[in-house]
Amino acid sequence: MRLFRVKWNRWFAGLIISLAFFALTGCASEYIPQNFLQSNSRAAQAAADLFYWIFWVATVIFILVEGLLVYFVLRYQRRAPEEHPEQYHGNTRLEVTWTLIPALILVVVFAATIRTMGETGPTNPPGEGIKIDVFGHQWWWEMRYNDGQVSTASELHMPPNQVMNITLRSENVIHSFWVPRIMGKTDTMPGHENVTWLMTDQPGTYDGQCAEFCGTQHANMLFRVIVHNTPEDFQTWLRNQSAPPVEPASGSLAARGKEIITNPKYFCTTCHTIQGTTAVGVTGPNLTHFASRTCFAGCMFENNKENLRNWLSSPGTMKPGNIMAQVLSQLNPGDPLHPLKPDEVEALTAYLESLR
Numbered sequence: 267m268r269l270f271r272v273k274w275n276r277w278f279a280g281l282i283i284s285l286a287f288f289a290l291t292g293c294a295s296e297y298i299p300q301n302f303l304q305s306n307s308r309a310a311q312a313a314a315d316l317f318y319w320i321f322w323v324a325t326v327i328f329i330l331v332e333g334l335l336v337y338f339v340l341r342y343q344r345r346a347p348e349e350h351p352e353q354y355h356g357n358t359r360l361e362v363t364w365t366l367i368p369a370l371i372l373v374v375v376f377a378a379t380i381r382t383m384g385e386t387g388p389t390n391p392p393g394e395g396i397k398i399d400v401f402g403h404q405w406w407w408e409m410r411y412n413d414g415q416v417s418t419a420s421e422l423h424m425p426p427n428q429v430m431n432i433t434l435r436s437e438n439v440i441h442s443f444w445v446p447r448i449m450g451k452t453d454t455m456p457g458h459e460n461v462t463w464l465m466t467d468q469p470g471t472y473d474g475q476c477a478e479f480c481g482t483q484h485a486n487m488l489f490r491v492i493v494h495n496t497p498e499d500f501q502t503w504l505r506n507q508s509a510p511p512v513e514p515a516s517g518s519l520a521a522r523g524k525e526i527i528t529n530p531k532y533f534c535t536t537c538h539t540i541q542g543t544t545a546v547g548v549t550g551p552n553l554t555h556f557a558s559r560t561c562f563a564g565c566m567f568e569n570n571k572e573n574l575r576n577w578l579s580s581p582g583t584m585k586p587g588n589i590m591a592q593v594l595s596q597l598n599p600g601d602p603l604h605p606l607k608p609d610e611v612e613a614l615t616a617y618l619e620s621l622r
């Protein structure tokens with residue numbers, strides 16, 4: 267009788283754990299930015315369809331196999347301590363059957379996967395559209411338009427209903443370019459070019475993510491895909507990105523910021539480019555139109571005054587391990603985590619905020 271009670275306690279615990287599991291899966295909010303099952307493009311929809319198709323096939327198999335298992339356990343359980351089952355060995359017909367059926371199912375799943383890849387895979391764009399280059403850096407994404415004449419960071423802009431043909435590169439480690447709601451993953455490889463494409467008819471902002479572990483800040487290597495409402499809106503954006511930034515009024519705080527950033531003593535120019543100035547470095551994000559962007563540092567931060575001020579006063583606290591913090595630490599050996607003086611930070615913030 268005691269044994270019996272213990273068993274029921276276990277059943278009860280099992281029940282509670284499964285209930286908690288199903289309850290927790292309901293915790294996610296309605297809109298999940300990186301949920302590829304809530305797709306916003308034909309390619310993502312095809313991937314989601316394939317997923318559901320395989321999921322239901324697997325569910326039927328699961329119910330069938332587990333159902334039979336439970337049935338046999340109950341039907342043929344030992345009823346007396348001295349009872350032994352009848353002994354069998356081998357049944358060729360049964361064994362061939364249960365080898366062939368799973369093999370056939372796998373062939374069908376494989377064929378469906380190949381078909382989806384053929385229709386919407388990264389190497390099969392539905393046509394030629396706008397060519398851009400995307401680079402994976404540690405730890406941010408760079409997007410180059412117009413054969414490299416325009417370079418921006420953390421934001422990929424595109425028009426609706428047009429193919430973006432993307433060449434992917436990396437200068438350091440392997441990253442993976444992923445916009446779950448629009449397209450599947452494609453790796454960026456050092457020394458090797460990969461291609462992918464994006465297309466959607468739904469304007470909006472979609473979250474992207476590096477999907478291949480690439481160092482300590484891998485999880486903070488995000489980006490945004492901004493699909494403009496009309497092709498004209500996109501062209502306006504591109505024209506603005508191609509133009510040099512507005513010159514700060516002489517004597518202003520922003521003008522002092524420009525002096526600092528272009529002064530080689532501060533190293534900024536070795537890593538950043540600001541069109542029309544002496545800053546021509548390419549290690550870090552191009553800052554020519556920094557203020558036009560919605561986020562920075564691999565979209566780890568919203569682009570606002572407070573975050574920018576914090577970034578400039580201590581990039582090593584904001585995103586530990588990044589190369590900017592490492593190099594700037596030389597500016598202030600006494601307190602390497604705070605390389606710039608507060609008034610320098612203020613001036614730089616004012617200047618960067620003027621780069622629309």
Ligand code: HEC
Nearest residue numbers: 404405406419533534537550551562563564588589590593
């Ligand atoms: C050794 C190269 C290097 C130096 C020197 C450097 N930076 Fe950076 N900077 C970077 C890198 C790399 C990032 C992106 C880091 C990340 O997101 O992981 C960055 C990010 C930034 C950003 C955010 C831009 C964006 O879109 O993400 C600003 C603003 C910035 N730096 C300003 C400065 C200023 C001002 C100086 C000089 C005081 C400076 N940087 C010096 C490499 C450098």
Ligand SMILES: [Cu+2]
Nearest residue numbers: 441476480487
């Ligand atoms: Cu990465």
